[in-house]
Amino acid sequence: SHWRLPLLTAGAVASGFSAKNDHYRTLVRTGPSAPKLGEFVxxxxxxxxxTARAALLYLDARTDDRPHYFTIExxxxxxxxxxxxxxHQVYAREPGGPEQATHFIR
Incomplete structure (x- = not known):
């Protein structure tokens, strides 16, 4: 909204883009958003x-654009x-990864 022009994007999946404050009020998403996925779940x-509980596991590499983190957010x-x-628990590829995730789910 800096230039007061609409921004059409297939990106901007993260929840933060839902806040139509000064920065994102002209943002239009053409693809799915993390908040809509959350509503579906x-x-x-x-x-x-x-009604008992939910366990969320995701891979957070922190070396890319973190799609899993922002989707599960x-x-x-x-x-x-x-x-x-x-x-929630970050799924780790390090030792204990899959076994630790299985233990977390149980």
């Missing part, structure tokens, strides 16, 4: 009456706003 939990925020106990 909350609806899915409600449909199947899943919308799900995490939406589930946190519902009546679920939500925990």
């Amino acid at each position: 909350v609806t899915l939990h409600g449909h199947f009456n899943w 919308g799900v995490f925020e939406a589930l946190q706003g519902s009546n679920l106990s939500v925990q």
Whole structure:
């Protein structure tokens, strides 16, 4: 919105772009967004009456544009706003990765 022109993008997946403040008020997403994915997951939990908990695992390489982190961010925020106990854990490729993830889920 710096130039007061619309910005059409297939990017801007992260939840932060939903805040239509001074920086993003002319942003138009043409693709999916993390908050919409989060709404879908909350609806899915409600449909199947899943009320106990949710476990979110993601790979966060921190060397790229972090697509997994920003995708799961919308799900995490939406589930946190519902009546679920939500925990998250970064899936690590280091020793203990898959086994640690399996233990976390149980």
